[in-house]
Structure formats: structure tokens, C-alpha cells
Amino acid sequence: METITNSTVNGRRRERFYGWAAVIILWTTAFSMACYSDIAKHSEHNAAGSTIGRLLSKASIGLSQACYERADLYFHKGVPHSSKKALADSFYHILNEEINPSSHAHRHGRSLAEIMPWLKLVTSLDPGNIEARLNAVFLLMKMKEFDVAEKVLMDARRTNPKDHRVLLYLGRIYVKREKISEAGQILETALRFCHDEACAGCDHCKDTLIDKRAILLYLAAIDEAEGNLSQAVERLEAIIEIFPGSHEIETTIKALKKRPDGESSGILLEALKSHEEAESQTFSSCTVPDCEH
């Protein structure tokens, strides 16, 4: 009798243990498979053929969009972009303002790192989303994490070898690191891929032109640092062609022309670097009028 009771008790305990273990293992497997297959499949781009693959890729694009919005929300310390609202003087509204702060705010310094997980998720879910990577790089540079930024850019270059923005950022990092000749090479390549013959009216083309100006500016500064003054002047004149009437550039050209070829000072490069430091923090998806960048 005694032994029977004991074995029943043990049996039940063991059964229960196996039951729980099975539940936990299955759930964990399902959860990680769901996450992993989503990420893995879409980084390889080979699932696009099948219907399920297409559906999954649509879903993961949607998800990555959500993560992107989340990143933006984090930049604003959890306060969503305000829109027109009624009932602003209701009891509930006033109390809610107290509990959930809704004033406009931005993250700064080290706390920018809190945005990174969401950008990381975006890049995992949607490797083609180059903006997310560039935003990540931008924030990493703000945080002075140049090594990490370079790694991200190298990754981005592998999937988008012809994107001039990736190359521009790489060039800027090399400049920061005083690797001037590498910077020069990479910016030359960037210049080749920077196609500006499009309409010039739309936002995209405007951005491309601004990028081109930045590339030329860096190249000119590098040329100046290497004593290649005539080439530097050529680059700056190319900028004037795109943005005629830029007073600062014109005075720089005049100053350069006065100096003998071969004389390098590096002041242009220094000026660019310090300009970058002072540049205010911004997040590219922040497009609301009341966002005081």
C-alpha cells in the first residue's frame, strides 16, 4: 500500500514536471523561431519568391516601420507628436498631463543610446532600409562611438555599395580619425555615385544636392590639407555651380587663390570638424513644424 501511494505521488510529480518543461520549451522555441525566421529570411532576400515569403516580408516591413516610429518616439522621450485635440480643459486631460508629461523634449548625449535598439530592430527586419542605418550612424557619431558607427556603415556598404550617403559618412569618420588619404578615396567614390541630374525640385533631389555639396566641401578641405590648392578651388567652384551666391564659399575661393600652390594649412578641415561638433542634434524622421531643432 505504502509503495503504491509513493509511486503514484512521484508519478504525478514527474508528469507535472514534464508537462511544464514541454510547455516552456515549446513556447521558447516558437518564440525564437518566429523572431529568427523573420530576421534571417529577410536579410537573405531569398524568400521574396514564394507567397509566404512575400507575406512575411510585407509583415516585417510593417513591423520595422513600427520600430522606426518607436525610435522616433524614444528620441522625443516617449512623447508622441501632438495633433489637434479637443477637451484640453477637461479634468482627465489636466490630470493626464501631470501623470504623463507631454512637453516637447529630446534625448541628449549618452541617453541617445536608448534609441538604438529600435533602429537595430529596423535594420534587422528590413535590411534595405538605409535611412535607419544612417540615423543609427548619425546618433553613434553624436555619442562619439566611431568604431561602432564604422561597423554599421561597413554593413550598410555591403548591402548598398552604391549609396553615396554611406560613403559620405564613412569619409567623415575617416576624417575624424585623421585617416585623410582613405577619406579622400572614399569621398571620391561617393562623388561618383552622387547623381544629381534629376529634377532638383523634389525633396529627395534637394537632399542629394546637399550631400554633393558636403562631399565636395570635404574633398576640397582634404585637397587643401594636402597642398593641392588648385584642385580645392575647382571643387569649391563646383559647389558655387550648384548653389550660386554662397558668400562663404566665394571668400574661401578668393583666399585660396591668393596662396601659392603646394602650401597646406589644414584650416578648412579643422573648420569642418568643429562645425560638425556644433551641429545641433536632429533625427531625420522628425518632420513636425513645432519640432525646434
Add this chain to the structure above:
Amino acid sequence: MKGNGIEMRGLTVTYASRMGTVNALSGINLTVPSGSVFGFLGPNGAGKTTAMHVLLGFITPTSGHASIFGEDVQGSIARQRIGYLPEHPIAYRFLTGREYLQMAGSLFLLEPTQIKSRAKLLLGQLDLIDAADRRISTYSRGMMQRICLAHTLMSDPDLLILDEPTGGLDPSGRMKIRMMINDLRTRGKTIFFSSHELSEVELMCDSVAILADGEIVAEGKPAALVGEDKSLERYFLRVTGTEKEIGP
């Protein structure tokens, strides 16, 4: 003890159901003197449980009035002195027997020491000491019935309303309950119980009332009622009109 344990005057209960109305009780009058053991008999569906639910304030009667020790049954003061064992009693399966009894004690606002000693006493009397600290979910049918009876007795009530207390029990289980009731009778408690075990009723009760279709068809001492029918069972079958269906 003075006065009547239970009084029902013109008690009528009509259930409204989808198929129309059901007259569960139609104007019954009943007096149960304190200190007596009263058997409440009747075929299935006669209205016994309904009458008990009125006494406990679960149902508001359609008309009529019921009181316990002179207090109207609607107030919770009346329930202070009652112990009720429902038909098919079930206890909280996740508690142990002892915890279930302690819960009853706290609901009656007894002192903690009193609760402890009373629980111990009842567990002993009802043969549940060994199972006291086991979950009720592991109890057998008979143990369940006994733990529920113990729960009912925790407050040492003056009036016990027991709905088929021996239903579904084996002979020894029934025997134990009968002994318990006898013991309570000697301590001057009033016991009002329903049962289908007529031989048992004959043995234990001071008086009985027989209910059929919501009306009282007979009332009195068992010995007096039996008369020429020789057994309470025969008498019961005759007055409830079920004799003809079965034959002699």
C-alpha cells in the same frame, strides 16, 4: 429554550421560468418547536429545498412570512444562529479540511483560539483528523459530506438546517451522521432536516411534515402518523399519492 425554532406562515414561492411559472410552495404553514428534531419529507420536486432557501434568505417569498427564533429570515441576524448543510455539499477544493473549518469560524467572528479548538474537536468527532491537512480535492464523497457538516457546526449553531445530510453515504457514514444528530439533540439544538431515508427519519425524529407539490399533506409525530399503515414508508406513499402508481 423558549419560542419556536422555525415558523412559516402562508409561505408561497412561485418561480418564473421560460416555460411559465412553477408553484414550488403554495401557502405552507409550519411550526418547528425549539429543541426538537424535525423531519421534512416529500418526493423529489416537492419543494423542500425551496423552503429551506427561503429560511436562509436566498429566496424572497412571493408571499407569506418566515422567521427563525422570532427573527425575520431576511435579516442577517437570523443567520447568526443557523448552520446549513446544502444538498450535494461541496467545499472549496483548494483548501485543506482544517482551513475550511477555520474559514467558517472567522466568518462567524469567533476568537482564534476558539476556532482552533473547535476545529480540532469537530475533526475528531467526524473522523477527519488524518485528512485534516490534506486538500479537500483529495477527499472521498463521504469525507466531503463530513467536512461540510463540520463546517456547518463550526459556530455551534442553535438551529441546524440539513438538506439530505445522509444522501449518497454508505451505511457506516449514515450511522456516524445519525450519532452526530443524536448528540446535538441531547445538547438542546433544533434540527430541521430533509431526507428520503424514511426508516432513519422514523428512528430519529420527534415530528415530521410531509410535503407534496408544494403543500403540506401531513404533520405530526411519526408514531401517530404511521397508525394502521405499519410503516412510515407506506404512509408516505399513501399520502403523497404515489402508492397507486407503484401498487401495493
Add this chain to the structure above:
Amino acid sequence: MKIRRIITIAKTVWLEALRRKDVYVLLILLGIMIVAVMSLDIFGLGGVVGYVKDVGLLAAWFFGMVVAITISTRQLPDEEKANTIFPLLAKPVTRAELLTGKWAGATVSATIAMLACYLLLAVLVKLKGGAFEGFTFLQCYLLHAWAIGVICAIGILFSTRLNKDAAATLSYVTAGAAFLLIPQIPRIVVNAQCVQRSGLLVLYYIMPHLELFDMRRRMVHDWGPASWSSLLYVMIYGLVLIGLLLVLSWLAYRRKVLSRADLF
């Protein structure tokens, strides 16, 4: 109303929650989820915990709602189904005491389950190299407990007259709406027409506002603690809401003819 009876009933609810294992499953799932989220490699950066807090608290809110609704809505229907309601109400327990005790038991059980969630989250965040700010953590938990009280009261109200599945479904809908839709009304109302507008306004004022109890933004985005006076306001609002819901439950339950279990 006797406090001791209410406590006794509440304690029974707590023992049930403790001994039925369903709450543990949720806790384990929460732990696995947070650990899975934590294992994300963020470009090799260390000390990034905002998103762990975010996901952990979201899960805690979700699980809190599930626990509160499951426990609160099963109380009365289960008692009726198992016939245990009769011996309970045969004692000098009033129906008001029963409802209050059940509510208190459900709230305390769910709140303690949530405390386990919060502590687990705090430990995991600490392991990841971050920390919670003490006061904000306390306030956030306090208001979360209050919200659970409101949700339990909603569950009790629906379960007075419905079976437990129907009551749970309706509670989810109500709590979900109170949390997600009602706060959006000020945005919607701007573009609404006359009749629609009045309907929305009525909803806005009569429905519970659960968003007031949600301090996750302060926790995740390091806004620091809220002022204690506004916290007090919200807590008073919560108490009024709970009182109102319990009175409604009592009105619905006080004369209810209890059905007998079908145990035959």
C-alpha cells in the same frame, strides 16, 4: 459590514490564486519574454535598458489585466457552479461583504502577482547594467495596483449577472476600451459631427480612464517622479471609480436568485 469577514473571504480568494497554478505560467512567460528581448545585440553597446523596461512594463500591464480579469470574473460564477455559495451566504455574511471580499481578494492577488513581475523586471534591468529610479518605480507600481483594483471591480460587476466567460470577455472589451480608445476621444471629437460628438463626449466622461494610472512613460524615458499631489488626485479618482463599480455590483447582486448547481 464587518472587516474581518471581508478579510476572510479575500484570504480564500488569495489562497485559491496561490494554489491554482495559472498565475505562475504568466510569470514564467513574462520572464522568458524579457530575457529574449534582453538578448538583442544593440550594435555592441552596453547599458541600454530603456527598451527592456518598455517591453517589460508593457507585458506587465498586459499580464496584470489578464490576471485581474481571470481572477475577478471567476469568483462568483464558480461559487454558484460548485454550490459553495450556499453555505457561504447561509452564514451572517451579507452580499455586500461577499462582493467586497471577492473584489479585495482578486485585487490583492493580482497586485502581488504584479509585484513579482516588477521585481523580476528590476532584477533583469539591473543585470543588464541599468536601474530604475526609486520613487518613480514606487509611483508606477502604486498606480498600476490602483488600475488593477478598477479592473477587478469591472470584472466583479460583470460576473454578478453573467457566466464567467461572458463576464471575462466583456471585461476585456471594457478595460481595453478604457485604456486605448477613450483617451483618443479628444483627437476624434475634433472632426466629429453633432450627434456623434455628443455620444463621444458622454463616453469620455462616463467611462473609466485607465490611462491615468499608467506611468510607464515616466519610467521608460526617465522623466522622474510625478508630483505626489497629482498622484493623490489619481488615487482618489480610482477609489471613487471602484466604489461606484462595487455599488453597481451590489445593486445587481443583492436580490439575485442564485441558481443551483447541476450536480445530479
